[in-house]
Amino acid sequence: MLYKNKIVEVVGTKEIFGQKLAWIKILADNTFLEVNFDELEEEKTVQSLPFVRFIAIAAKIKEEVAKKNILAPYESSLIPLPHQILVLEKVMQSSQNRFLLADEVGMGKTIETGLILKELKLRGDIKRILIIVPKSSMLQWQSELKDHFNEVFHIYDSEMITSMARTFSNINADHEFNFWEQHNQIIVSTDALKPLEKRHGWSDEKVDEYNKYRMEGVLQANFDLVVIDEAHKMGGASQTVSRYQLAQALCNTVNNVLLLTATPHRGKSDHFRRILQLLDPDAFAGEGLPNINELEPYVIRTEKRLAVDYEGKKLFNERETVRFDVFLDSAKHHKQIALYNAVTNYVIQGFNTAKRTKNTATGLIMILFQRLVSSSTAAILSAMEGRLERLRYGDDNSIENYATDYDKSEDNDIESLDFDGVYASAGEGIVDEESILCDLIEQAKVCLTTEVDAKAEALLIKYQELQKLYDNKDLKILIFTEFRSTQKMLSNYLKIKGYRITTINGGQDLDERKAALTDFKNNAQILVATDAAGESLNMQFCNIVFNYDLPWNPMMIEQRIGRVDRIGQKLKVKAFNMLTNNSVDLRVYEVIEEKLNNIIEQLGIDKTSDVLDSAIDMKKINKLYLQSLLDPSKFEFAGDKWLHEIKLKLKDFQSTEGIIPQVKEEDIEFKKAAEIKHSALPKWLENLITQYTFINDGSIKKDAFGVFNVKLQNQSKHITFDAEIAINNPGIENITLQNDWIKKILNELIEFNISNGIPVVKTINGNETPGIWSVWEISAQNYFDKKATYQAFFLADNGKLYSAYANDIWNRLISDTTEFSFIESQYKIHEETYMDCLKNVLLSSYQNLDAEVSEKMIMKKENKIKSFDFQKSRIEKIGIENIRISKLKKLEEEHSLWLNEFKRNKKTLPGIKHLISIRINE
Structure with missing residues (x-):
């Protein structure tokens, strides 16, 4: 039926004072209305082969969605890797969504987070999300969540927060505004959010106001999920550190928590316990290092050596770092x-x-x-x-x-x-x-003006050698420098020599950096970048890195090389560390790179970047350089002392590394990722839109680039079913399960009316068994949950049901456009007799669903009570009294309301919807 051109189902009718009223459900948005029955119109559906195929495809898509344990991988623009799917499944199978994701560097924790938050959103478990990251990573997070998951996050940096605080503090209103409630999905930097105890020149009142619009405002904004990147930096030296107080208050307030870090323990048991207490303050209240059994419900860690692709092949190749000495000639230089x-x-x-x-x-x-x-x-x-x-x-x-x-x-x-x-x-x-x-x-x-830069000249000669070695005149290399003036000099020098150059630095916004990256990928031979490129862009299509100058922090060298040594790199990564023969840099390089690497190898530690991040103290590195500069005679002693301290730290790291529960190799099932990679859903969505366009008198054409031009009801759309095409072509709409158009089409599947007759089709070869083929939606639902299945049945003329044959016809209808032909649409069947033949199989399907819902309701109640107790214990630890009291009151009210609703509405109701029947002629 139609109501004001909207497809509806009539739930019931009644007559009042001679007027017939109808209670209807609008299928597009599942809302209910009471209307005059005369306002309803019969939907005019012209039965045809495109109509039959459209219903068959729509039902197949809904069945595929109904039986999926996880949907997020099908809603992203990338195919998650096997270990990333395992992380998603582990989180979704848990009764609590509070985890420390501790994969090694470069394993894609951002992608894992995107999958988890997408899945929780698809399930309706969360709506409001706060992501806390280092300032340098804000744009990268925003970009990856938009590009890969179509999730829009708003960045709240220090300047924006200060501006909004000033604006909102001047608003004179009865209800106090909280600008943290203006957006549901926010990315903020750690430093912009952490509270102040005092600041030079500020009064206590000004400090209180500063904190009010940051930490207090966030705590009162009722986020459903908080994500903290680089969570090890939140641990601090004690519980009194402002970063830790921020994290502790937030994690006590928010029900769903994801902490991300590649170095969770850093060799210190007290620091590690503080991080774990953000997840569960009671479970990790003791002292010393927790054991693996305590950690397993909360911690997931995958090592690089276990990472595989969709065919089970190792993801990470070898890496070689080479010292590249540049000798300054006393005559030439x-x-x-x-x-x-x-x-x-x-x-x-x-x-x-x-x-x-x-x-x-x-x-x-x-x-x-x-x-x-x-x-x-x-x-x-x-x-x-x-x-x-x-x-x-x-x-x-x-x-x-x-x-x-x-x-x-x-x-x-x-x-x-x-x-x-x-x-x-x-x-x-x-x-x-x-x-x-x-x-x-x-x-x-x-x-x-009179000498060529010695390193620039040496780099050019080495690049020419590499072009010959790789037999590739367009060989791509990535050159890092810390300084923009060096970047400008080097790029001009290489351009004059005839090379195609592009540059990236911190003065560019993210769009400019992306444009330069695209130029590097598609055209330029050489990218000259400052460390701004090391913060947000991945370059797996390049495998050679030159460190033109060496940052004093060796961790930065790891991060630079990590731009190319990432998932998706096909070749062996080679990095050249350039050094001139001056005494200051050489002495320190030999200590912090060569001697340190020897120690790491002796200890059998292969997690170089993780270790360095944990062990390096930049103040001590600065002192090493200064000692080399100011008094070389004392440098050897200073270097040996530093190496001894680092060695002790690494041994601590090694002794505690074993306590982290590791994902087992046999748990990583590459076939699951392969199933997603080769999923038929995009093709089914393409066929669905094609048939929908046909039955609504529109047109659809596909160009050579995979873009479809759809003209329908005086509107034109440019769409694709390939996420990569959409990313590379702004303005092209990517059609996925969560696209509003798709959701509307699938929601508006109406009950099939067989009283006017059913379509008759036959195959080209005419060798089919004659009978009635049909598809049904069977559901079991209550106030809290719904389970549905979509099943095909084939009732042969001999009165027997053939389930395998029914599914075979279903699969052929959705995939083959030429096998079936349409004969007529008025074949009459006796509805009561037909339903008698199907009632037992329909009842059996419902009973299975009812059992699933009932079992899930028991678990749901148990989890709800556990969640309430856990949330209550955390909220009681909030130090700000008014927030603690307010949140406890709200929690108890919500819990009491939920229990009452559960008691009243847990009974399961059956649902049957007949979607299509056709006559298969002999």
């Missing part, structure tokens, strides 16, 4: 050598002055200058010109002044400087810095 020595002497004098005056800001600038001169002449020239300018017109006492030179990221930022234990010579400090800088700038300009 004498000006570069002289400049390096002169700048180094200036840095030593400047650092000694900074230490004597306890000027840490100048000390940091001197550290930066040493790194700049090791990078390139262009880099140090730009920085010195900037410093001279600022010294002439005011103090230059902040490293932030060098933001345009130093393309810092959250992970490679220069740490605050500790002078303790750093040698300062007895020699003079800087007397006339402006004069020194003028001389150095002139020296750098002459060097830049």
